[in-house]
Amino acid sequence: MVVRVAIKPVLLEWAIKRSGRSMSEIEHKFPKVQQWLAESYQPSFKQLEDFAAFTYTPFGYFFLQAPPKEMLPIPLYRTLDSQQEPNEASVNLIDTIQTMQSRQNWLRDYLIERGADPLSFVQSANIHDNVAEVARHIRKTLKLTTDWAAEHTTWTDALNFLRETIEDIGILVVVNGIVGNNTHRKLDPQEFRGFVLVDEYSPLLFINGADGKAAQMFTLAHELAHVFFGYSAAFDLRGSLPSADLIEVKCDQVAAEFLVPAYEFKVAWDQAEKTDNIFQHMARKFKVSEIVIARRSLDLAFIDKPAFFSFYERYQAEERKTKAAQSGGGNFFANQKFRIGKRFAESVILATKEGSLLYSEAYQLTGLRGKTFDEFANSIGYEV
Structure with missing residues (x-):
């Protein structure tokens, strides 16, 4: 006997809109969805x-009286004015943050059980501190000159080095598109x-790997500043500019000073002006994009x-062309090191080897x- 389930149409409509899928996709997969919406036919339990x-909807949501109001657990700072609610986000972002929170919570407990000390640099800076001083503090913590x-040799080498150095001091870094x-x-x-989940034992930085490679170093430095200030957040940095919120502006300033100190920049600019391509010359010198x-x-x-945005749009267009010309998705296991994060992966594997974590739990944590x-x-x- 097939069990049919009476579902409120408003919940089905909400799930469709939330998923971002088109109605044609839905109808192709579920030919009777219009009948479900009209309540002239009910889906079976298996169909539901x-x-x-x-x-991408939690099954239990379909038995609520009304769609839940899903909000991000952290602020989402937007550079430009938006018609969206302050913390309204796509299901993809919500699911990603929830997955990262699960990983972070597990690692926090794992470290505490093993007697680890909290990381002293988390929330060690004040939002009213001098920008250059905070940048110096970050470099000192990372043991960087x-x-x-x-x-x-290249700015991509510098980016990879920075990511590894950040993980070495106890911060989880995940890159996934x-x-x-x-x-x-x-x-x-x-x-x-990107987004940042601040924690005194297992702070986590997430970089949207679908973004252009050239912007990722600044995003990483911006996220790093968030950890030192102690503020969790997600952000779009539209056009490489922050929102008007004070913490975003401050993290942006610190990231810029950390990557390209103002004094050194001003000295180098005079020489760069004599070249055919100032930005390219400066990029080679400072090993940033x-x-x-x-x-x-x-x-x-x-x-x-106007000059900045003109350059920015041209550069982004060229980067999109280059990306489109590249074929294939790369090595699966090499990608996992970025999608899972080396520090987190090592902890899960070690916990599995020593028997304190079941394989089924390790599978769930890593995907x-x-x-x-x-x-x-x-x-x-x-x-293993």
Whole structure:
């Protein structure tokens, strides 16, 4: 006997809108969805389960009296005015933050059980502190010199080094452009470029990997500042500019000073003006992308906003072309190191090896199962 389930149409409509899927996609998968909406026919229990999975909706939500008001657990700072509610977000962003919170909570408990001390640098800066002093404090914590980036061959090398250095001091860094490993659920960089979950044991930085590579270093530095100030948040940094909120402005200023100190920039600018391409020359010197240099030029009033946005749009267009020309999604296991985060992955693998974490729990935390989990562990130097 097939069990039919009476569902309020408003819940079905809400789930469809929330998923971001088109009605044609829904109707192709569920030919009788219009009848469900009209209440002339009811879905079976199995059909409702499939519908929940297809629309990324928790199954229990369909038995509520009205759609829940889902809000992000952290502020979402937007650069430009928006018609959206302050903390209204896509299901992809909500699901991603919830997954990261689960990982963070597990690692926090794991570290506390093993007697780890809280990280002293978390919330060690005050929002009213001098920008240059905070940037120096961050560099000192990371054991970096003022010209650390210049020691690397390219700015992408410098970016990789910075990410690894941040993980070395106890911060989780995740880079992903999709929800988990679901290539059909792409994260929109127009909605957010990254977010930060501050915690004194397991702070987490998430970079939207769908964003252009050139912008990711600034996003990473901006997120790092959030940890030192002690503010969790998501942000879009539209056009590489912050929202008007004080904490966003301050994190932006610190990130800029951390990557390209004002004094060194001003000294180098005089020499760069004699070259054919100022931004390119400065980018090579400081080992950051040209976007970061252009943004710093704007901050320090070497160029105005129209000049900055003109350059920014051209650079983004070229980067999109380059990205479109690239084929394939890269090595799966190499991607996992970024999508899961090296520090978190190592902790999960070690906990599994010592028997304090069940394999089923490890699979749930990493999104990798069975042989795939084992092969990933091997790929980063662990045998399970």
